[in-house]
Amino acid sequence: MKARIHVYLKPGVLDPQGQAVSNSLNHLGFDEVTGVRQGKLIEIDLNTADAEEAQQRVSEMCDKLLANPVIENYDIELSA
Amino acid sequence: MKARIHVYLKPGVLDPQGQAVSNSLNHLGFDEVTGVRQGKLIEIDLNTADAEEAQQRVSEMCDKLLANPVIENYDIELSA
Incomplete structure (x- = not known):
């Protein structure tokens, strides 16, 4: 099964990285952007079938x- | 409204970063991990109410x- 994790x-x-992205978007003319937070997305393939254990x-x-x-x-999302 | 973007x-x-994470997890004893891909999660606050325009x-x-x-x-997910 697969796990998708948001960190x-x-x-x-x-969040200086998000702040930098926010500034860049404003400079590019996206004035509606009021804030940006950046995180990580991690996708893991698991060799197991038991959702609870996973x-x-x-x-x-x-x-x-x-x-x-x-x-x-x-947060963690599991899918088959 | 808020936009959540997965890149x-x-x-x-x-994906060398994902490969490194996968190796580390195996070394830590998580033998069920067969592959890892790492991406970015970006959350944007938007000063707009029109979902289609957003x-x-x-x-x-x-x-x-x-x-x-x-x-x-x-991919993009919008929420109010």
Whole structure:
């Protein structure tokens, strides 16, 4: 099965990369843009069929490697 | 309204970052991981209420700045 993970900065954590993208968009004439936050999208192929186990293992991967729990949140979507 | 954009490498394009994450996960004991692809997640706040116009403008932003159309695909989700 496949897991799609979104990793994004917690609210309140400064996001200079998003700020830079926001400024660039404004400079390009996209005046309707008022804010940008940038995160990571991680897609994992898993050699397992048990959704409950997969959810638990992927959470563990996020805590250990994929996200920095001090400044980032994540959510996980599983699909067959 | 808000736009959430996923930018990911086209199939067939080499993803060394994803490969590195995949190797690290295997080393940490997550043997069920068979492949990883890493992309970008971009969240934009828009000062507009017209969903159709927003969709069109955000596509333009992706083509001009946020994605590299030679090697990347993107999809856009809008929410109020």
